[in-house]
Structures are given as C-alpha cells and as structure tokens.
Amino acid sequence: MLPEIINFEEVATLVSHSGVQFMDFGLTLEPRKHPAGEFMYLSTADKMLTRLLVNEEDGSLFHEIEPGKFETVKRPQFDMAMATSLEQLNAAWLPLPFFRFRPPRKFDEGPANWARMRLTELDEADIDGHTHRLTLAFDTQTLPRRDNTAYLCPTNDDVNSGANFRLATSTSHMRWFLDQTWVREWLEELFREANPKLDSQEMREGLEECQHLAHYLNVLSLLRRPIEEEHSKQDPYVEIPDIKVISQQEGVIPVDLVLDVGNSRTCGILIEDHGQSGMGLKHNYVLELRDLVDPERVYREPFESRIEFSQTFFGKDHLSVKSGRHDAFLWPTIARVGVEAGRLAGRRRGTEGSTGLSSPKRYLWDDDTYRHGWRFNSAYVRTDTEPHATAAPFSHLINELGDALYTLDEEDQLPVFKPHYSRSSLMTFMLAEVLAQALMQMNSPAQRVRQGHTNRPRHLRSITLTVPPALPQAERSLFVSRLEQAVALIWKSLGWHDGEEESNPFEASDDGTLRVPMPRLRVEWDEASCGQLVYLYTEIKENFAGHPEEFFATLARPDKADRERISLATIDIGGGTTDLVITDYHLDRNGSASGGSNVFVVPEQRFRDGFRVAGDDILLDVIQLFILPSLEAALKEAGVASPDAMMSRLCGQEGANAQDQVLRQQLNLQVFTPLGLALLESYEAFDPEQPTGPETLTYGERLGEQAVSDSVHRYVENALRRELGLDCNFSLMSIPLTFNLLEVHRAFLKDRFNICKTLASLCEVIFQYQCDNLLLTGRPSRLPGVQAYLRKMLPLPPGRILPMQGYRTGSWYPFHRNGRIDDPKSTASVGAMLCLLCAQRSLSNFFFNAAALRPYSTIRHIGLIDNNNTIPDADVTYRDITTTENGTTIQLDNEGMDEPPVIEMRGPLRIGFRQLSAQRWAASPLYTLDFTPSGAEKLAKAEANGGQAPVLKVRLGVDERAGKGSLISDRLKVVSVETDGESSFSTRDLKLQLNTLNDAGLGDTNYWLDSGSVKRI
Structure with a gap:
C-alpha cells in the first residue's frame, strides 16, 4: 500500500544517526500537457545547462545568473518534453541538491551527498488523485566538520546550531553540484540505461548535448517553489519543507517494540511512553515495513515471515563513493522480509546456492553449516550473476556460520568470506531487518508528526517476542540468542556502539561506548495466552465498565460454585503450529472481604501443548486436494500417458538438477501457492447455510496473465515436449480451475485435512477440563470448516466457542477494522502489548498479574x-x-x-x-x-x-x-x-x-x- 501523505510544517526535523529516513509526497501531473522545459548552455566549454524560467506577465524567458540577479534570454537553445524526462527517470534514485540554506537566498556548497529522490508514476491514481509519488531519502549520519575536507553530510555543528537545509533547484545555486564528477556520471549512466536502442553515435550526441542534464533539471523543476520574478499564479506541484537535523540524545521518548514472529507471518506493535499515567493505549501504532525495492510502498498488515538475501541500493553506489563518502546510504542489513521477500523469491533467476527461506523460525534448530551457500537475490538488479550474500557493514560483524563475532572465542573471530550461514542464523538476519525497519519508523518525520512531540527523538527501550506455548526450552534459548545477536549487530551497524567489533554491546553500559542504550529483551509470554488477554481486557474494560467480578460471574458455567474463577481455553492455529492453552483466572483481593473491582486478575495455566500441524499444512492439503487435480486433468488431455509421473517430476520429490530445483520452487511460489491462497481466501467468506455454486476460471484469470515468469512456462512446456516428443500447444495459464467451496467445507467435516486429527485431540482435552469459554485465534481460525469441525466435536456448548475473527473490541485495538478484529493473527502481538503495559502498570482500572505467566517444559x-x-x-x-x-x-x-x-x-x-x-x-x-x-x-x-x-x-x-x-x-x-x-x-x-x-x-x-x-x- 502507499504511505500516508503528511502535511509537514515549513521546517521538518530529522533525528541524527537514525539511519536512512524517508519522506513521502504526492504529485498530480499530466506529463503530456506539461510545457516542455526550455534550456540554454551557460558554458560551451563544460556543457553546463540551465533551465529557463518564464515571466508569466509578458512571456519573457530569464534565468538566475547568481542569487538575486537575473538575465533575460531571447530564445532557448533547445527544449525537452517533460513526459520524456519523467519516462526516462521514472523510479530511478537521483542525487538531490539539499544544501545548508542561509536566508534570504544563499546556499552553502553542501552537504553534497546526503539526500536522494525517486519520482515514481503510479499504476493508478491514489485516493487523493496523485498520479506520482515522490520519495525523498536522507542519510542522517553526522560527522565533525574538518578543515580542508569536502562538505558531504551534515556536521555536528549543524545540529548544535540548528542549521536549516533547503532544496536547491536553480543552476545558480547548484552549478558546483552538477559539476561533480560522480553526479555527472550518475546521470550519464541513467541516460544510457534508459535509451538502450540508441546506437553509439546517437548516444554520444545525446550526451554532448547534455540531454541527461536536461532530463534531471526537468524533473527537479517539479519540486521547486515559484519565485517572485515569475509572477506565477500556479501553486507548486509539491511543498518540500526545509530540514533541520536534531540531536539523537535530547528529550528522548522511550519506545517498546512487541513482535509476534510466526512460521508463516509476523506482525508487530510499537508503544511510545509519553510519561502520562494510564495512557499506554493512546500512543501505539502498527509496525510497518517499507519496501526497499519499491520504496513508495509500505506494508502495515501482518507480513510474510519469508526472508531473502538482497542488497539495498539507493542509486549508483559505485559512483557515490567517488564523492568521498564510502558509507553513504548504507542499509544496516543484507536481507529482506515480508512482501518484498516473497516477490524476490518468486522471481529468482540463479541456481548457485540459495537466496532465502520460507521461514527462519521453522529452521531455528539447524545450527550446522549450510553447504549450498547463500547468494544475493538479483531479481531486480541488472546482472547475470548472484553474488555471495556478504556486504558491509553486517558481514564485517559475523562469521561464516552467521554468528556474531562478539559471541565467539578470540581465536574464532574471523569475518565471513564465503557465506555458509546456518539456517538457524537466518533468524538473526530476519530479526535484524525487522528491527532496522522499526527503528527507522519510530524516528521517521511522518511518525513523529502523527504521535506528537515532533522534535523529540525516540529510543527503543524494550523488545518483547511471543513464543508458541509448547516451544521446547532448547529452541526458545536459540530464539533468545538470535534476538540478542540481531540487536547487537544492528547497534554496531548503525554506529551506536563505539566499541571493538568483537566486544559485546550488552556488556558496555558503563564504558561510554554506547551512543544509544541497549533495549531490554523479553521472550516469555506465549501467543495463545496473549490472545486470552485481549478477550479479558475487552470484556472487563469495554463491556463490563472495568468490573472483573461482574464479568467472571456472568461467564462462569451455571454449575460452578466459585464465581470469581473462570477457565479459558484457546486453540491458536498459526502457520506452523496449532497450540492449546487452558488457563484458570481468579480475582486476588489480597485477603480483603470487599467485593469491588479493585483486584488483581491472576492467571494459572493448567495445560499447554502444541502440534506442528497448522495453517501451512491446510494450504498444502488444499493444493493437493483441489489445485493439482486440475493440472493432472490438463496433462492427460494434452496426451500425457502418465500424468502422475510427470507431476512427480514437475512438483514432486523426484530428483532434479539445480536449475530444475529452482524452477520447481518457482512453479509452486508463482502458481500453486497463490491459487491455494486464493481458494482459502474465497472460502473464508463462505457461508455454509447459504452456499454458493462452483466457479470455474482459468489459471490466468485467477492469477493475472503476467503473474508467471517465462522460465516457469518453459519449464512446464519442456517437460511436455520431452514426454510427447513434439511441440505441443499447451498453456499453463489456460488450465480451467473450479472453486467448489462446498466441497472444501465437506472435506473438513469428513476429516480429509491433516489438521482435523489434531483438532479432535485438542477438543478431547478441553472437554476434560470443563472450560467456561473456548477462544479461536490465528488466521486459519477464520475458515468456516475449522469452526464447523470444532462445533461438530462439541468440546463445549456452541455458544461458548468464540472465534476471535469479527470480535468487537472497539477502537483501542491497533489492528481493528470498524472496531472489530479482522485478522485473529494479530491477537498475539496485541495481547503481548497488554502484558507489557500491565507489567509496567500503564493501564488504568485493569490489573493483570503478567508475571504469573511463566514458561515451563512440556516434555514428559x-x-x-x-x-x-x-x-x-x-x-x-x-x-x-x-x-x-x-x-x-x-x-x-x-x-x-x-x-x-x-x-x-x-x-x-x-x-x-x-x-x-x-x-x-x-x-x-x-x-x-x-x-x-x-x-x-x-x-x-x-x-x-x-x-x-x-x-x-x-x-x-x-x-x-x-x-x-x-x-x-x-x-x-x-x-x-x-x-x-x-x-x-x-x-x-x-x-x-x-x-x-x-x-x-x-x-x-x-x-x-x-x-x-x-x-x-
């Protein structure tokens, strides 16, 4: 989705040393109707251009020869269509002349290399009618000012003096910038990439005419503010504020991060502490991920836990170093997660080594060397190779297994040369990327405007991770270790720890090497219990006006004598595990005979267990039962004598070479998994009492004709060609596929899904414990078949089985949609947020003893x-x-x-x-x-x-x-x-x-x- 456009004040602030920060703007353009840019050469020797301005009163052309002085021009020497410039520089990172400004019109020569821009045409206009999105990126690192050195980034003196920085768009203000070798070569390289059909003579002539500069000045002109001499009545296309860089240390607001890292999906919440008692739920927001390939997009919903190794570039890094800055716009991690990772995985080209995993949590146990090695996914990079997955600064801090150097003995502290990272270490990479995104978000200009206290920096105070209830303690320990290493590596990569690379930042609190304090880490609350807390809080606070005793008395079964004790069961169906937790809750009055509401709600877990059959297994069953038969029928119709054998080669476990193994994975990621998810998404809205009829569409109609790469098409077609011995007219996208939602529902009730056996076992336990209510959480709990199967098993009366999907919480719930829970996956992270706030005593009139929720081993x-x-x-x-x-x-x-x-x-x-x-x-x-x-x-x-x-x-x-x-x-x-x-x-x-x-x-x-x-x- 597109980020929200913020109306910044005239001066926006950036927090120093907060990494790369983004600012988003919307433009409404009609390129074909936009007047062409008119240019003249300032010098024939160095081929310097200026874009001419128009006096709208008399139509005369002029340009600014120096600040405040103008010269009239009779006619331009050439012009350049705005539509051409926007097309050539669409979605390209460009160096941005954002310099220190001295009123009324003077700009310093610098900072030269700390700002970038990217103007992208949208496929369709956004909600405000904008046709283009402008993304500005700033490297917030500051350095001491040294004599006789280039002014490349803001200095510490700039921060202390409150210097203003402004966008320069006139050649008179930035001629020195356009003369920089690295800027010229950057624009020339973009011109060559945008015009591959020009022959060498045409290319040379275009560069000699400075067409690359004309395109750049055209695009830059869209960001400028009209000056008085133009007598223009037109509003600027976009208002770019001045920038002030503020200290990272003064007036800090602490922030807590809560993460629910699942096998399939992950979500998080950030909570700011503004120092007001009982305001814990007033200053929280959902963790969002910015797409680093398409930075005009962000993702706020629970995101895929997939990880892919991919380098992040903010333009031409090999030319940026020629400015004198080798570390400008250095993203601290080397892996992407979520939607971006899924898109990269589906478009992978190479076969040397692996580029990522569907879920590092699934392989948390595997700390062995990964013999295949790891490569960067180069799906969106112009290269025919996939380089080794090593890049500064992260790779300077880890060894070949992916372990942080500071955790190793001195003789083993050798940085990675060839990446054979263990699959367990990929959890470190994933958590590091999520953490980098969270740190960027909480200090971003837009987020600070939304939350208030715009000019105060944010520091991360704590990180809370939820865990499955039945996670073995050995695996939990690995989870904690991976989190610790991720935090330490990010602190080192961002320059927040000045100690040696081999030193532990968690042990550096008193030696003066920490610029930012290390956060406290919590890995103690389980996902299912957190879902129960969402229910308890909503019922007590929202529905019973803060009276737990009334809620307990109402919910308790009629045959229960103790009306101040209830028993809740939760079945939490995630992507990788299905868990059951049964917990008793009682009111602790501390010996008082009072019957009021001023009491602790104390949990006592009676049973917890988990099974590794869950949402991903439901998806696999859907693919096998309802998707693959359509492919088998199509192969048979095409004349394949043994379609079963061919499907074993295409998408089974038959041995294959490295190229076919990649294509087998791509076939699944691009075809089978999206089709299976589409069927499940349709089934989520299925009403068994009013069933709809079957719907038949082709693969192409369901996926989109461009969704499948040419290599996957060839992979399937070549298999048929080898089988049939001739060219065949077979189209993967023309295969008909029927969605029969009633058959899916019947498959659940007939125990055809593997998860049904697990649910039956859990229902048996729930019945034995005589619970008062059963809560259903996790995204798969939305499926009508899951809910119907549980009611069929009758562990409790149907009225006491409560799916959390659609449960009314009110507006306090961070992920709510019209005051209701839309995706029950989010209950774990929201419940963990409530646990944290209760532990901090930050919730008014709701007193929950979160310390009583302790992990224990389920191994018997x-x-x-x-x-x-x-x-x-x-x-x-x-x-x-x-x-x-x-x-x-x-x-x-x-x-x-x-x-x-x-x-x-x-x-x-x-x-x-x-x-x-x-x-x-x-x-x-x-x-x-x-x-x-x-x-x-x-x-x-x-x-x-x-x-x-x-x-x-x-x-x-x-x-x-x-x-x-x-x-x-x-x-x-x-x-x-x-x-x-x-x-x-x-x-x-x-x-x-x-x-x-x-x-x-x-x-x-x-x-x-x-x-x-x-x-x-």
Whole structure:
C-alpha cells in the first residue's frame, strides 16, 4: 500500500544517526500537457545547462545568473518534453541538491551527498488523485566538520546550531553540484540505461548535448517553489519543507517494540511512553515495513515471515563513493522480509546456492553449516550473476556460520568470506531487518508528526517476542540468542556502539561506548495466552465498565460454585503450529472481604501443548486436494500417458538438477501457492447455510496473465515436449480451475485435512477440563470448516466457542477494522502489548498479574518417533519426566530403576517427545541421532570384520553447560555409548542434533514451501 501523505510544517526535523529516513509526497501531473522545459548552455566549454524560467506577465524567458540577479534570454537553445524526462527517470534514485540554506537566498556548497529522490508514476491514481509519488531519502549520519575536507553530510555543528537545509533547484545555486564528477556520471549512466536502442553515435550526441542534464533539471523543476520574478499564479506541484537535523540524545521518548514472529507471518506493535499515567493505549501504532525495492510502498498488515538475501541500493553506489563518502546510504542489513521477500523469491533467476527461506523460525534448530551457500537475490538488479550474500557493514560483524563475532572465542573471530550461514542464523538476519525497519519508523518525520512531540527523538527501550506455548526450552534459548545477536549487530551497524567489533554491546553500559542504550529483551509470554488477554481486557474494560467480578460471574458455567474463577481455553492455529492453552483466572483481593473491582486478575495455566500441524499444512492439503487435480486433468488431455509421473517430476520429490530445483520452487511460489491462497481466501467468506455454486476460471484469470515468469512456462512446456516428443500447444495459464467451496467445507467435516486429527485431540482435552469459554485465534481460525469441525466435536456448548475473527473490541485495538478484529493473527502481538503495559502498570482500572505467566517444559515422555509422528509405548525411553526450577529444568534419571534407560541404536534415529502418556497422543520431533564421520567409519569396519553391525546402547543426559540460565533446560547430550560387540565407540562418534521439523528425514531437510515439492508420493 502507499504511505500516508503528511502535511509537514515549513521546517521538518530529522533525528541524527537514525539511519536512512524517508519522506513521502504526492504529485498530480499530466506529463503530456506539461510545457516542455526550455534550456540554454551557460558554458560551451563544460556543457553546463540551465533551465529557463518564464515571466508569466509578458512571456519573457530569464534565468538566475547568481542569487538575486537575473538575465533575460531571447530564445532557448533547445527544449525537452517533460513526459520524456519523467519516462526516462521514472523510479530511478537521483542525487538531490539539499544544501545548508542561509536566508534570504544563499546556499552553502553542501552537504553534497546526503539526500536522494525517486519520482515514481503510479499504476493508478491514489485516493487523493496523485498520479506520482515522490520519495525523498536522507542519510542522517553526522560527522565533525574538518578543515580542508569536502562538505558531504551534515556536521555536528549543524545540529548544535540548528542549521536549516533547503532544496536547491536553480543552476545558480547548484552549478558546483552538477559539476561533480560522480553526479555527472550518475546521470550519464541513467541516460544510457534508459535509451538502450540508441546506437553509439546517437548516444554520444545525446550526451554532448547534455540531454541527461536536461532530463534531471526537468524533473527537479517539479519540486521547486515559484519565485517572485515569475509572477506565477500556479501553486507548486509539491511543498518540500526545509530540514533541520536534531540531536539523537535530547528529550528522548522511550519506545517498546512487541513482535509476534510466526512460521508463516509476523506482525508487530510499537508503544511510545509519553510519561502520562494510564495512557499506554493512546500512543501505539502498527509496525510497518517499507519496501526497499519499491520504496513508495509500505506494508502495515501482518507480513510474510519469508526472508531473502538482497542488497539495498539507493542509486549508483559505485559512483557515490567517488564523492568521498564510502558509507553513504548504507542499509544496516543484507536481507529482506515480508512482501518484498516473497516477490524476490518468486522471481529468482540463479541456481548457485540459495537466496532465502520460507521461514527462519521453522529452521531455528539447524545450527550446522549450510553447504549450498547463500547468494544475493538479483531479481531486480541488472546482472547475470548472484553474488555471495556478504556486504558491509553486517558481514564485517559475523562469521561464516552467521554468528556474531562478539559471541565467539578470540581465536574464532574471523569475518565471513564465503557465506555458509546456518539456517538457524537466518533468524538473526530476519530479526535484524525487522528491527532496522522499526527503528527507522519510530524516528521517521511522518511518525513523529502523527504521535506528537515532533522534535523529540525516540529510543527503543524494550523488545518483547511471543513464543508458541509448547516451544521446547532448547529452541526458545536459540530464539533468545538470535534476538540478542540481531540487536547487537544492528547497534554496531548503525554506529551506536563505539566499541571493538568483537566486544559485546550488552556488556558496555558503563564504558561510554554506547551512543544509544541497549533495549531490554523479553521472550516469555506465549501467543495463545496473549490472545486470552485481549478477550479479558475487552470484556472487563469495554463491556463490563472495568468490573472483573461482574464479568467472571456472568461467564462462569451455571454449575460452578466459585464465581470469581473462570477457565479459558484457546486453540491458536498459526502457520506452523496449532497450540492449546487452558488457563484458570481468579480475582486476588489480597485477603480483603470487599467485593469491588479493585483486584488483581491472576492467571494459572493448567495445560499447554502444541502440534506442528497448522495453517501451512491446510494450504498444502488444499493444493493437493483441489489445485493439482486440475493440472493432472490438463496433462492427460494434452496426451500425457502418465500424468502422475510427470507431476512427480514437475512438483514432486523426484530428483532434479539445480536449475530444475529452482524452477520447481518457482512453479509452486508463482502458481500453486497463490491459487491455494486464493481458494482459502474465497472460502473464508463462505457461508455454509447459504452456499454458493462452483466457479470455474482459468489459471490466468485467477492469477493475472503476467503473474508467471517465462522460465516457469518453459519449464512446464519442456517437460511436455520431452514426454510427447513434439511441440505441443499447451498453456499453463489456460488450465480451467473450479472453486467448489462446498466441497472444501465437506472435506473438513469428513476429516480429509491433516489438521482435523489434531483438532479432535485438542477438543478431547478441553472437554476434560470443563472450560467456561473456548477462544479461536490465528488466521486459519477464520475458515468456516475449522469452526464447523470444532462445533461438530462439541468440546463445549456452541455458544461458548468464540472465534476471535469479527470480535468487537472497539477502537483501542491497533489492528481493528470498524472496531472489530479482522485478522485473529494479530491477537498475539496485541495481547503481548497488554502484558507489557500491565507489567509496567500503564493501564488504568485493569490489573493483570503478567508475571504469573511463566514458561515451563512440556516434555514428559521421550522416545523414538515414527513416521506418523507418534511414539509407541515400546519405544518410550524416558517416562514421566519431572521438572524443577519452576518447571523449566527436566530430570531424566528415573528413580527406582536399577539401570539408567538407554536407546538402542542400529542406525540413524529420530527422537521426540510427548506430554501425555497415551500412546495415540501426537509427539513432537526434537532430535536426530546419527553417526559422525568417524563413527560411520568405525561402523563400516565392524560390519566388514564381523559381518554383523553392532548395536549401540546410548544414554542421554541434560546438557547443563549449553547456553545461559535455565532456558536451555531441555537441551540434551550423549552421556555414554556402549556396544554389544568388540568394537569400541565413544560419544565423539555420535551426533545428537536438535531437529524439530515435522517431516524431517535424515538427509537434506527442506520444507515444501522451500523445495516446491507439493505432490504426494
């Protein structure tokens, strides 16, 4: 979406050292009707141009020869159509002459390289009728002023003196700027790129005529303010304010960031503390991401968790360095997320290495070297190669595995040369990019105008991350570590930590090396509980006027004696996990017999569990059940004898070369996944009581004819050509596809979706706990089939099952649409915001004890997990595991046993856990146990010598050394290895690897969204 246009005052402020900042403006232009720009040469020697001005009273032409002095011109030497200039420089970053201004008309020669502009024609006019969007970018770094050095960026003296900077549009004010070699070469290169059809002679003549300068001055003229001598009655096309750079340190307003990072989507909220008691909900706003490829667009809705490596350029960086600034407009990270990442992934061209992941959270466990290596996605860069994913400043601060150098021992602190970042480290890259966007947003001129206190900088005080309720503590610890590294790397990349690259900024609070204090990090509240808090707050504050005792008495089941205690269950269906939390809430009156509303609401969790079957699995089922059959039918109609075999090659798990693997992924990202999402989006609005009939449209009609790249078309057509041995008239976009929403609904009720088994198990638990209400959160909870299936199972009376979609919250809810929740994904981040505000005592008349929501381990039984993700009783190794340390540390030694339990190992194994003793209860994968190269060699020798492979007896234990604190409590290690043969094996011969991917094999593990393998075997 397009960013909101802000009417700035005459002077807008930028916060120094706040990174790259953007300002957005709208222009309404009719290029074909716009008068052509008229030019004359100021000097034939250096070919300097000026754009002539018109006296609208007498039609005479003139130009400003120096500030305040004008010269009349009889006729121009040539003209240039405005439409041509706008076409040639459309969506191109240009250096912008934004100089220090000294009233009434004098400009200093600088700063020369701190401002850029980009004017983009919109596909259709925006809500205000603007046809074009202007994006200004400023590098807010300031430096001390040194004698005999170029004035390239604002100085510290400029900040201290309150200097004003203004856009210069007259050649007399910026001739020195246009004479800069780097500016000239920048404009010349753009001219060459915009005119590829000109031959060498025509190109040389165009440059000699200074057509590139004429185009630049034409576009720049649209931003100028008419001067008195023009006698113009026309309003300027756009009002560009003066700029003042303010200190980063004075009058700081603290800001808290809340993030809900999901497997599929992520969303966040920023909360400003203006120092007014009870005003916590008055100064919050939704985290937005600015598209760095198309910076005239921002995204405020929950965004895709996909990550893609991509360099950010604000124009011709290789020419910018010729100005003398090597670090101008240096974006602090090297990866993009959200819509931009999805678009990049769908247009990837290269085959050398990988460029991103569907979700780094899904691979948080994998801290091994990624042998394929990582490359920058070059989909929108004019290059035939995909360079290694390393770039300053980020890559100077990490090693080859993607770990921050400051976390390593001194002898291991070697910066990355070839990027083989672990897939776990991509969570660091993702969080760093989200953090960079948040830091930019909260100090942006537009956001400070919206929030008030425009001239006060913002500092990030805390970061809160939500987590799935059943996330293993070992994985949670990795999450915390990745967050810590992301924050530290951003602080170093932005120059906010002046210490050595190898020093830890979290330990630098007292040594004077921190320009900005480090934020406090919280990773403690689970997503489902946060959704319950949204419900509690809305009911108590909005519907019961701040009286929790009345709400509790109303909600409690009729047979409940204690009317000041309620039990809430939440099924939270995300992209990667489906979680259940059951919590009791009681009113704590601190011994008082009073029956009033001045009480604490205290939570007490009774049950939590989670399963790795969720929204992405629903999408995969939709693709397999309702999308792929249309392709199979089309292949059969085209004459393919075995369409099933061909589909295995196109979109299954059949082996393929590197090029075909990329195209298989592209086929999924460009065709199957968008079609599946389109079907689910249509199904969200389905009414089972008034069903609509089937609708048949072609792939092209549903996706748009230009949605699929030529390479994907050729990939499918070449497969048919090889099969049929001749040219075939097959069009992927002409395949008919019927959306039969009633059939989708019936598929849910007939248990054809994999998630149905999970929902049935959760309903069984809810029924046992006799809850007062069941809340449904997460985007997939909007699906009518999910809601109908839960009502079919009847864990509670239907009136006590409450989908949070459409729930009326009022206007306090940051993501509300007409006072209601539209996307229940957002309840986790909003609930975490409420938890944070309650912990800070920033909410009036609502007192919730957030400290009582503590994480605990759900591991009770550990054993060998089968391909159905269950652990048969015979394969349970450790039973009835107990916990200490408030439920965060597990104990594996079973009391009363003569010998410690062991795992018999005959080959690679998968180890998982479940919470309940019932064999049918779904288990979650946790580890893979495999041989190291030395172990594999010993095994091969033993088999060769004795003819029979030895059976190893492996004993596990809790690794108390790994990580910090008790959060690593369920990280296991191999304690001892025994064998029944003559061969001797040690713990060094085995590798116990954390691995929580649900369908993980023991080879190269890729999720279907990353591999494109959507067809069932």
